[in-house]
Amino acid sequence: MTAATETDRALVDRVAKGDRAAVRLLFMRHHARVYRFVARQTGSEMMADDIANEVFLELWRQAPGFEGRSEVSTWLLGIARFKALSLLRKKKEDWIDDEAAAAVPDSADTPEVVTMKEDKAAALRRFIDALPEEHRTVIDLAYYHGQSVTEIGEVLGIPVATVKTRMFYARKKLGEALKAAGYDRGWP
Amino acid sequence: MSAAEKMSRRDEMEALLPFYLNGSLEGAELEAVEEWLASDPAAMAALGEAEAEFSGTSAANEAIRPPADALSRFAKALDAEAGPARMPTGSSWLAQAWGRFMAVPVGVAWAAAAVLLALIVVQSLVQPGGKGKDFEIAGAEDDLAKMPFALVKFKPDAKMSDVSSFLGGNGLRIIGGPTADGVFRLAIPAANTADYSKELGLIAAQPFIETVIEGRKPADGG
Numbered sequence: 001m002t003a004a005t006e007t008d009r010a011l012v013d014r015v016a017k018g019d020r021a022a023v024r025l026l027f028m029r030h031h032a033r034v035y036r037f038v039a040r041q042t043g044s045e046m047m048a049d050d051i052a053n054e055v056f057l058e059l060w061r062q063a064p065g066f067e068g069r070s071e072v073s074t075w076l077l078g079i080a081r082f083k084a085l086s087l088l089r090k091k092k093e094d095w096i097d098d099e100a101a102a103a104v105p106d107s108a109d110t111p112e113v114v115t116m117k118e119d120k121a122a123a124l125r126r127f128i129d130a131l132p133e134e135h136r137t138v139i140d141l142a143y144y145h146g147q148s149v150t151e152i153g154e155v156l157g158i159p160v161a162t163v164k165t166r167m168f169y170a171r172k173k174l175g176e177a178l179k180a181a182g183y184d185r186g187w188p
Numbered sequence: 189m190s191a192a193e194k195m196s197r198r199d200e201m202e203a204l205l206p207f208y209l210n211g212s213l214e215g216a217e218l219e220a221v222e223e224w225l226a227s228d229p230a231a232m233a234a235l236g237e238a239e240a241e242f243s244g245t246s247a248a249n250e251a252i253r254p255p256a257d258a259l260s261r262f263a264k265a266l267d268a269e270a271g272p273a274r275m276p277t278g279s280s281w282l283a284q285a286w287g288r289f290m291a292v293p294v295g296v297a298w299a300a301a302a303v304l305l306a307l308i309v310v311q312s313l314v315q316p317g318g319k320g321k322d323f324e325i326a327g328a329e330d331d332l333a334k335m336p337f338a339l340v341k342f343k344p345d346a347k348m349s350d351v352s353s354f355l356g357g358n359g360l361r362i363i364g365g366p367t368a369d370g371v372f373r374l375a376i377p378a379a380n381t382a383d384y385s386k387e388l389g390l391i392a393a394q395p396f397i398e399t400v401i402e403g404r405k406p407a408d409g410g
Contacts (some may be wrong), residue, residue, distance in 0.1 A: 148306075
């Protein structure tokens with residue numbers, strides 16, 4: 001089996017046996033996504049850089065105990081999530097709570113002005129970026145990281161029903177923001 | 189009733205659309221979404237909106253560019269973290285090494301063993317105040333060449349651990365070989381022929397020895 005076709009799990013097995021080339025291969029495969037995931041959560045590329053490195057060092061440390069109950073990508077994102085939260089708590093940064101999460105993205109411009117400045121795709125991207133962290137994370141994990149409901153639950157440590165609820169509210173907020181910007185998509 | 193349970197069918201389908209798009213939906217939920225897409229005119233428009241979200245999310249993520257030197261910095265951090273190469277789990281490194289050792293032809297394996305043992309002996313001798321347990325070697329090749337020796341052949345299934353333990357425990361070491369038929373020259377730390385004969389008897393009694401042939405005896409000539 002060549003490195004290109006070797007599965008992530010096979011590479012983790014090699015890492016567990018002390019194979020540094022295997023951990024570098026996994027780094028090349030997953031680093032960008034882990035980095036982006038952390039950067040989106042923390043809003044800091046500096047923190048993303050540190051944490052992404054730490055995630056792969058953790059992979060090196062924990063590989064012998066990896067039981068393969070989840071995909072390697074899910075496992076790595078779970079580690080990244082945990083480390084990001086730990087670091088943010090350490091820095092005593094405030095998390096956006098549910099009430100704050102209900103707020104539509106603020107803008108100095110009225111929706112009409114914003115609409116004039118950008119097309120729908122650009123507006124949508126801006127609204128996605130402005131979603132509360134807990135909602136944006138499920139959007140990122142589903143759309144960008146290709147995670148299932150169950151996998152998102154594993155990464156975030158929440159029940160699958162909560163994943164669906166957060167997805168529902170995330171998409172609802174996007175719909176409302178688009179509607180306010182003059183793009184009515186018919187739901188909600 | 190939870191918020192999820194309160195969702196209308198449309199709400200539920202909207203919540204599942206991202207997972208339909210990323211291909212992770214299965215079972216009853218997949219069937220429900222497919223049925224909705226096939227039966228509700230609004231569903232296809234909703235799917236188009238989800239696709240736009242998909243594109244927007246991808247673009248937002250792809251806009252974040254990891255540093256180009258991330259891998260090289262990680263490799264350094266890994267080296268600092270890992271230190272010496274980790275040995276395979278499940279069996280000792282010695283067992284692993286032995287497995288590899290036994291996989292090569294016996295003659296080659298024993299040649300490697302001879303080199304290894306010679307290196308170990310030389311290393312012990314160059315340590316400050318280093319002396320052999322039972323004898324002392326000046327280290328010069330001339331001295332080695334004048335030492336009493338025997339010619340030995342090990343059985344093909346001899347275990348490296350047994351051989352090295354026996355040789356080390358008795359002050360013996362391999363100083364040459366193997367020949368094409370697997371014969372090694374073994375230095376014998378004997379001061380006289382009586383000791384020499386005693387050593388050869390001991391060597392011949394070992395289960396991993398196939399043959400022992402007398403070589404040069406000590407200078408007393410017996």
